[in-house]
Each structure stands twice: as structure tokens, then as C-alpha cells.
Amino acid sequence: MKKDIDELKEKVLAHALKDGKLIHIDRVSNGNECGCICPYCKGKLCAKNDGTYKVHHFAHQSGDDCGHAIESALHLMAKDVMQETLCIQLPDRQDGSRGEQLKLDKIEVEFHDKDTNLRPDCIGYYGDKVLWIEFKRTHAVDAKKRGKIISSKIDCVELDINGCKLDSDIVRRFITQEKQKRNWIVDTTTNSTQTNLSSNHNDKYAYGKQSEYDLAIRVYAKDENNSLVNLNKDEVNMNEHKYFCLACGTELTIDVNQNGIYSFVHLDSNIDCKDSHYAYKAAKEIIWHKFMSSDKFEIMVPQKLKCEDNQKCVLYNARECYTKKKVCHNLKEHGYSECLKDVEIPELKEKCDLLIKRADSMKTAIFININTGYNNFDITKVEGRSIEINVLDGKKLKSLQDEPLGTTVGTIFRNFNKETNKIASSSEMSSRIFRFQLFSSGKYHLDEPYCSDIKDRKQTTILEYLFSQNIGSKYIAKCYALLKCYDQKRKVCFCEICEEFSAVDNTCKCHNKKGTPRFPLKEWKMNCPHFWINSWLESNIKGYYDNVQVIENIIK
Secondary structure, eight states: OHHHHHHHHHHSBOEEEETTEEEEGGGSOSBGGGOOBOTTTOOBEEEEOSTTOSSOEEEETTOOOOTTHHHHHHHHHHHHHHHHHOEEEOOOOTTSOOOOEEEOSEEEESOOBTTTTBOOSEEEEETTEEEEEEEESSSOSOHHHHHHHHHTTOOEEEEEOTTSOSOHHHHHHHHHTOOSSEEEEEOHHHHHHHHHHOSSOOOSSBOSSSOTTSTTSOOEEEETTOOEEETTTSOOOTTTOOEEOTTTOOEEEEEEOTTSBEEEEESSTTOOOOHHHHHHHHHHHHHHHHHHTSSOOEEEEEEEEEETTTTTOTTOOTTTSEEEEEEEEEGGGGTEEEEEEEEEETTTTEEEEEEEEETTEEEEEEEEEEESSSOOOOGGGOOSEEEEEEOOSHHHHHHHHHSOBTOSTTEEEESOOOEEEEEEOGGGOOOBOEEEEEETTSOEEEEOOBGGGTTOOOTTEEEEEEEOSOOSOHHHHHHHHHHHHHHTTOSOOOGGGBTTEETTTTEETTHHHHOOOSSHHHHTOOSOTTOOBOHHHHHHHGGGTTTSOEEEEEOO
8 A cells, every 4th residue: 555655656746836835745735725836837836735635736626637746846846956955966077987966156047048048957156157957857868958058168068867766855856966867968078078188089079988980979060151160179159159960951959979079960860861971061161161271182192203313323223213202292383273063074963072183274273972771873974083982980081180081091193194204212212132141251142122221231242133123023033142252262162063063052052962962052062072053053143244233342
């Protein structure tokens, strides 16, 4: 029986308004003369609190069933508790630190803020700081109100009181002691801390644990003047401006997700707007806006840079002595003055996303295609110079705005000149050369250094061969050098060009018959009496003598 009565108490209205104050059913006289009204519809109430009722409660004199009366009473009770206790338990901070129990100096209820034209449930004052407090009943703070609070950078917490019973002790304990069912709408204290500590970006809003580079985190929009806005860089104020989706054109607001990251979201949460479509539109607008609003527009074109020593280096080989590098070109300096969106290409009967051109010519035009999986234009059909940009995450969008076009991986340049007059240092060259070094001991070594490293040699080096053109293989280069040494009658181990030497396992074929070392290269035997030059190597390798450019350095 007691359980049934307790359940019934939760379903009836036990608090009402009298003279503007919330009052319990047992503190008023029975009947229609109680002088109370409904917290929601303001209709006159009848107090039913004499002995004939198992559960005392208020009823509407009109007989109407007001479904929001209990919710409104609970909302009013939460405000009364705030005014009484001047205390609130804050949720954990957005940087992960623990939320504290905050003591307040003063509470204002239903204060109208002229700057935002909003009326928060409570405003708490402590020291020189202000905290807005919102109580969630059936619905959370609506999207537009949240956006205005966020863009105004006002500290604000939201407490979900729907789970509380209409009991002042329970509501008091929930507000002042519990941590559950509450979240930050704005937490400027930890946001500013995070900005100072961050080494990766200076974004004003993207402060949470989740990556701000997720495409679902939308930071680009247009205002009512059709200007591009970046939530993390531009001054965004929902109290003065309206913002619209780049993809579907509907109105936006600002919201914060469970990880503390702020982004633009649709005012109507039921709109189905694909992330790929948003990325496509955002990329196009970023590039266009960047071109039109600046006196420079830089692209990073992959090109071949010659070695700075190409005129004086005896080893220089035009086919190999270069490095591939992205070279920055400012298109504005080269006469490009127009950037057009959605340009139709008659011969293809399709539209190109962007076209950058000089005012008087289409011959040097640059076609730009943005690939997000949303569009299907095949840029490879274009005969002129073209750039394909793959945008798969928000990081690419950020790069399009902050860095020259082509900086990030995934940008493809087609039909651009691969050669350039720009040069690179010798240390940047990726080509290698064969180098044969003979030492005073008669030992030798063949390696493949970068040209910048050829000056590094051991002190006992007496001879050096540098093959400035590709000889074919390391083995041929070694045999070539040994045959040269043989012709010059140098002191060296000639086993590798001996008829009796097996290059398969580096053994001497006659070690059983004539007592030579089985593995002669381990002993580096000089002046072997059984040496017999390999005639096949001699005839074939010597054929390279006149065709291979070799630099011979005799070191004394």
C-alpha cells in the first residue's frame, strides 16, 4: 500500500504558485479558496488536502488536465533552491579536470540580458565572474539559444532535472552535491587554458578530446552577406548575424558535443546534409575566397630541381642529378587574375569546380577539381593544366585555407612543366654514384655514396674511381675497376677477376688441388702465383672502357 501511495505522489501536483512563490499543498487551506494557480498554465487550482484524500494534491478548478504543471513546478523549485543555497556542483571541466562545488555571492532569476536578448534561468555571481545556469526539463536549451550563449562566450552550465522528484530535499541534493546529468555549454576558463597550451593550433572553439579534423565537426559557414566564415578564426556572433550551411543553405547555430568541441550545426536537427557534400562546398568556397581576397595565391607544384653545382661538377649528369621538390609559385605574380566557380567545359559538357585564368587567355588556364566522393567529374579528360584535390577530412580544409595549394598529400598536378630553372643544394640530391676505393694495404671497397659525400674517404686511400654515369651494376663497376688496376700493375687482390674464382659462393676453385685459400677474399691474398685472368670478364668489361665516364683520383 505504501509503495502505491509513493508512486501516486510522484504523479500528482503537490506544489503550486501563491503570490508568486512556490508553495506545498499542505501549507494552504483546502478547497477553491486556497488562492493558488498552476505553475504552467496559470489556471486557478483547488487544494485537495483534507482527510478524504490518500495523497494531497492540487487540481485545476476548470477540470483540465495540465500535462506540464509538474515540470514547471520542478523548474521553479530548482530556481528557489539556487536562491536559497547559493551553491552548485559543477560538471567536470572540458579539459578533463574535476568540476568543483561553486559557492556563489548572488543569484538572479529570469534576468533579461539585453546583449543577447536571452533570459537564462539563473545567473550566478562570484567575485568578478558570472555563470549562467540552465535547467533542462522535457527539452534542453534550444539550439538557437545555445548558439547565442556560445558565440557570446558566456560561462554556462545545463542541469538535467527531469529525473528529480518534486521534492525540495531531493532537488537541493541534486543541484549542490551530485555530478551526474549536467554539462557545460560554455567553459571559458579551461578553453583559454587549452589555447595557451596547444602547440598545434590556435583555434578558439575546437578544444575537446575528439579531433577537430573530423568532417562532422563543421567550422565553415556563410553569413547573411554571403561571406565565408571560419568558426575557429573569424569573429562569430549569433546575436548580430545569421549563419547558413554551405551545402544545403539552411540556417545554422553553434553547438558543443560531448567532448567539448564546438561546431556549426543545423538549426533543424532533422535535416539530412551529407558530410561529403559539405566538404565539397567548403573546399570550393575556401579556394575561391582565398584567391579573391588576397594579393597572392600560391601553389606548390612538384618539379625537378637541378643541382646547384651543375656547371662545375665533373660528376654532373642531367638525367640523374636532380631532386623532386614542391616549388612555390604565386599565380598572382604570373598574371592570373580571375577565379571562376562551376565553369562549363563545352567539349566535355560538364562543369569544372574552379577555373583560374589570366584575363586575356584560356591557353594557360588551370582547372581545379575537388574530390570528396560527392562529385563525379573526371578531371583527367581536361587537356590543359589541372589540379585534383582530395578532401577526406577537416585537416585538408584547414590546409586549403592556411597553406599554399598542393601542400598536403593527395593533391595531383597534371600537365604542369616538371622542369624548373630553380636549383637545389648538392646535399638535397637523391642520386647516387658508384665509388671504388683502393687502400694502401691492397684491399678495396665499392660503395654508393651521395655526391655530397664523395670527399669523405679513409686516410689509407691511394686510388679512387668515380663512375659519373650509370655503369649498370655494382658488380660490373667492381670488375671494371679491378681490370683497370690490373692494367696499371697495382698491388691489389685480383681474385674476383680470376678464372678460378667462383662468384656464386666467393670460393677459389683450385683450393683443393693447389692449396689456395678456400675463401680468398677473407685473406686478401696478393700476387697469387695461380692467378689466371678471366678472359670472358676481360673481353666484356673492357668494352665499357670507351663508353663509361670514370674519374680517376690518384691520392698521394
